[in-house]
Amino acid sequence: MEHFSFLQEITIVFILSSFVIFLFNKMKLPSILGFIISGLLAGPYGFKLVSEVEQVNLISEIGIILLLFTIGLEFSIKRLNKIKDIFIYGGSLQVFGTIILTFAAAYFILGFPVKLSLVISFIISLSSTAIVLKIFQEQGETQTPHGNISVGILIFQDITVVIMLLLIPYMSAGAQADFAGIIYALLKSALIILGFFLVARKIVPKLIYEVLKLQNNELFLIFSLSICFIIAFIANKAGLSLAFGAFLAGIIISESEYSHHVFENIMPFKEVFVSFFFISIGMLLNINFFLQRPFVIILLALLIMFFKCIIVILGMRIIKIPLKAAFLAGISLSQIGEFSFLLTRFAYENGILSDAIFQYLISSTIITMMLSILLIKEMHAVVGWLDRFVSFDALEKGERKSASSLKNHVIIIGYGISGKNLVKSCKTFNIPYVIIEFNPKTVRYYSIKEENIFFGDASQEHVLKEANIEEAKLVSLAISDPVATRRTVYKIREIAPSIDIIARTRFYQEVNGLRSLGADYVVAEEYEASIRIFNIVLNKYLISGDDIDKFEKLLRKNSYQAFGDYSETDTFHDLLNNIPEYEIQTLSLKNLPSFVGKTFEDLQLIRRFDILVLAVKKGDELIANPLADRVLESGDQLVVFGRSDGIKKLFGEQKKK
Structure with a gap:
C-alpha cells in the first residue's frame, strides 16, 4: 500500500505541475520556475500533498544524472580541449575567489568560527549545473x-565538490585533519577515473555498434541507460558525484558516431526526471522560516548573486575574456548550485551548521536559483540596457584594424567555415571585405597572418561603425549564437537602413523572425541541407538535371517566398529562363586584349555581337551605363547582357586575332 500511496502522490504532483506550468506559460515565465513553485506547494512546508519527499529526491537525482549525460553527449574531447584554459584558470579563479571573499565576510564581518566560515564559503562557491545547462539547451x-565559459567553470566546480566532501568531516568539532589521507583519496579517485575513461573510450563504441546491429530500439535504449548508470556508479565509488560520472559517460559516447542516436532516445526520459529535480528543490523551502525574515533572506540572496557575478567577470577579464561574454557568464553562474544542498546537508549532519544557519543557506540557495532563472532568460536584454550607460569594451586594444578607407565592401561577421569560404571568394574576385570576430584567439591568430580582421561584438553600434558600415555594400552574418544573431540584425538595420543583410540560421522556423528584424536574405542550414539531400536522391534515380532544378526552384519559391527572400531573384531568373538564348556574363579584358585602348564606339558590340554592356568594373569601382567614348584599360571587366551565340562569336573572333 505504501507504493500505491507514493504513486498517488506522484499523480498529484504531475497534475499540480501541469496546472502551474500552464499558468506560467500563459504569463511567459520559465517552466523551471513553475516546477519549483509546484514543489513548494506540494511539499512538507506547503499543502503537504507529498509525504515521501526522500523518494522524490531519489527520482530527482536520476534527473540530474540524465541531464549531465545528455550534456556530455553534446560535448567532445576536442571541445573540452578548446576550453581547457577556462576550465583550469577560469574555474580556479571563480571557485577560489568566491571561497576567499565569502570566508572573509563570514569570519571578519559576521564573526563566525574559521571552520564554519570555510564550510559556508564552500557551499556558496558552487553554481547550478542543472539550471544553467537546462536553460542554455x-x-x-x-x-x-x-x-x-559557463560549462568550463561548472565542470571545474563539479570536480572540486569531491575535495569539499572529503574536507567537511575534518571540520566538525574535535576532528583531526588527515591531509595525507585526503591526498591519497584524491589521487586514487583520479587514477580510477582516468584509467576507466581511457578503457571505456575504446570499448563502449564497439559495444554500441554490436547492439545497433540487432536493430532493436528497446534493447538500445536499455543499453544506453545502463552505460550511463554504470559509469556514474563507478565514478561515485571513486569519490566523484554520480552526476559527474554521467557527464563522463556522455563524453565517452560523444566520441562515437552513435551519440546523436543515443541522445534522441534518452531525451524524453531526461525531461520527465529533470522536472522532479526542480520540484524537489521547491519542497526544501521552509516557507514559515522564509516569511518570518523575507527581507533578510532576499537581501542575502541578492548580495550572493551580485558578488558571484562580479568574481566571474573579474576572473574572466584576468584571462582576457571579452567583457560581454564574461558578464553573461557571470549572470549565468550567480546562483548557488544543487551540489550545495549536498554539502549543506552533509555539514549539518556533521554538526558544523546550526539549525538557523542551515535554514538560511537552504532558503538563500533556492531564492538565488529562482532569481537566476529569470535573469538568465532575460540577460541579453539586461546587457542591451546596460550598454546604454557602459560600453562593453567590444574592441580590444592592439587588435583593431581600420576599415575607414573601405567602400562598397562586405562585412563578414563570424569567421567560421562560412566566413572563411566567403573570404576566399572575396579574395578571388577582388571584393573588399572586413571581418568581425568575437573569439580573441581567432582574431590574434589571423591578425598575425595579416588578415583584415578585428575583435568585436557585432551587436554593438561602435563595432559596426568601426567596420565602416555606412559605406559597406552588404553584411554576411554567420555566428552560432541565435540570440546574438537577432540582436545584430536589429542593430545593423537600425544603423544602416539600406544595406543588404545576409543572415545564417540553424533552423528553418527562425527565418521569419530574422526577416521581421530586417534581414534581406536568411539561409537556413536545416533547409539547405534538405535541398542537398533530395538533389542527391533524385540524381541516384537518374532524374534529369533540368527537372531537379525546376523542382528545387519550386520548393524554394514556395518556402522562401513567404519570407520575401525569393521574389525579386526568382522574377529575374524567370526572365532569363523564358529567354534562354540570353545570359549575363562578366568578361575580363585579360581574355580580350584587343579591346584595350579602344572605346565602346570603336567596338560596336551591339551591332556586331548583339551584346549590351551594363557596367565596367575597375578595381573596387563599378561604373554603370558607361559612356560610348570611354577608353578601356588593361584590368577592366565588362558586365554584359547578350545572346549566348553572340558571346561565343566574340571569343571566337578574339582567338583568330
Missing part, C-alpha cells in the same frame, strides 16, 4: 562564448 546557447 532550451535557448541554443551551449555553443556560445558565454556557454563555453
